[in-house]
Amino acid sequence: MKGLTKEQLVARALEEGFVKVGICRPDAVPEAAGRLRAYLAAGRHGQMGWMAEREGWRGSAAALWPEARSVIMLAEAYTPEGDPMAGLAQRDRGVISVYAQGKDYHDLVKRRLKRLGRWLIDQGGGEIKVFVDTAPVMEKPLAQAAGLGWQGKHTNLLGRDLGSWVFLGAIFTTLEFAPDEPEVSHCGTCTACLDICPTRAFPAPYQLDARRCISYLTIEHRGPVDTELRGCIGNRIYGCDDCLAVCPWNKFAVAAKEIGYQPKHGLPELAELARLDDTGFRDRFAGSPIKRIGRDRFVRNVLYAIGNSGLPKLAPVAAGLVEDADPAVADAARWAVARLGRSI
Template sequence: MSLRSEDRASDDLKARIRAKALALGFDAVGFAPAQVAPAAQAEFLAFLDQGCHGDMDWLARNAERRADPQTLWSAARSVIVLGQNYGPGSDPLDLLERRDRASISVYARNADYHDLIKKRLKALARWMHEELAAEVKVFVDTAPVMEKHLAQAAGLGWQGKHSNLVSLELGSWLFLGEVFTDLELSPDSAEKDHCGSCRRCLEVCPTEAFLGPYRLDARRCISYLTIEHKGHIPAEFRRAMGNRIYGCDDCLAVCPWNKFAQRSSEPAFLPRAELSAPRLADLLQLDDAVFRRVFAGSPIKRIGRDRFLRNVLIAAGNSGEAALAPRAEALLDDPSPLVRAMAVWALARLLPGSAFGVLRAVHADAEDDAAVRAEWRAAAAESEVAG
């Protein structure tokens, strides 16, 4: 077969795969070689060496496999990168002013996107195997794949200064998934970086999590702190969290390229009413059984009730809503030290010093957890300084 004939055959295969992917509901399709540029691999390894991944040990465990698709699967020759639009219908930052309400990241206001995307990826892979005799492997972002670099190589967008993918057509609201295949498919043209001199995403970050353009320290990121971090959230970040209880959309929402974004029409990504602007007062009452029922099918369920209540109590402490104090006080006896510690922190901000002192006299000496006792001491010290 001549080179021109091979190109025509590749283009025909790509057209068929693209049409099938779009028919399955994907919003963007691109083709990349099964390799990651050495510069991107070096950046990723430097990120790990600096400890910027925090508690996400799974990143370091899979470093070599993540940095090289050939190590992940030696038979891979091409990667089909799929994008799914989850654009919101309104500005998610508007909710930050409603301090008695909880702000949940746009992507988590309905079903877990992994489930839907993996189902569609498997459907595409099955079709490719049956119709094109292709060997295939499916990956979504729980797998060790440098998907944003592959997406840029496939022409779906570019990795913006906030380190997430930006699309000319869909802005910053794009889920990604990949199908690795042994088919030799000609790659699409890589997308260029269109960020220019813009720094909006860097400057809006509440916790100053960016070390510079394209360089995120996850340990300072609210999304990491509220979702991935399993322990007590450092005091230096709590006020900056505001009412963000699961994730943070600030750097995505201010991207100027969102002027081209489209509201998602996928029912699984349309916000459930009870997750669009939930009342902190209601969330503070969740026991484990109710938490599991309310967040069934949601990515929020994965962090568990205790870490979720940890986040909600920080939002309560930032709210200035004294009416939330009784709900927080009821959690001083919670079985979880994570919850008790943040109940102390919240109450120190919701109650006058005398009322907080009464609670401290009752609860502090009986506390058997070192971290919770430290919260009582820190709150007392702050009260003395303020007094």
């Protein structure tokens, strides 16, 4: 390994901008495969078929790349400066999850991972593979095994010295480093994240039914959302931060170092967003993770927010989309008009 030490690796990772580093073996989470299997069997993944398509790799990091000897898990902070829930009271505007208010984290984290990976190869030799959320890797269980934090009752990763607002990246390597001690839960008796959920998406602590999660419904779910859940979405038009925002461990959250995560705009007006066509949508959200859901799904979300606004002045905006070419958008427009007490 050319004399490269773990201490040197950690120091370099922190220099690159990561806020915490941990290492585990690829087989450090043997129970992950069974938990994933049960989750899929219960149908809690909803329309996320990609979770089942690569179940074997997702359930075992060792199976994903058998040659790997160490998994380097890295955390990058995107902690917001203000209260991410404050915008929920501004009913004429749309609330976007904190992580999606700036540049696409996939690009920023992967760029940092690749720089660190190149340094690792130069200094220690071996081979690497880097992953940021788009590969069949269970980052959160691996991060807990590497000692970065633990999966809270909301199933997201949090740490006593990190808080909730972190992205995770992974470097698989054929080099061997001493693993860190895994972290254990420090949630105690707190149920703040479970109690705040508008749609009751947590059947039990440490369990999530994605089919009821607003993040899933506004990002992953295609087609109309069940009418029983639309009212719970409020004015959240991309993702939801409620369960993260109320976590008491955020008092120890580290500040974000990457300026790219700072919001590009203030809270956008629903009326403006509802009028976006495909070109306008792509231009507005170029370089943002929001672009991945496309105009139709996004405008569908905006119309649910309009319907939940209680503002009759927005009814004409929704009425203008009742004949939209996308069936889900047209359905959402009709629902919003009816919700606002107007006839078409």
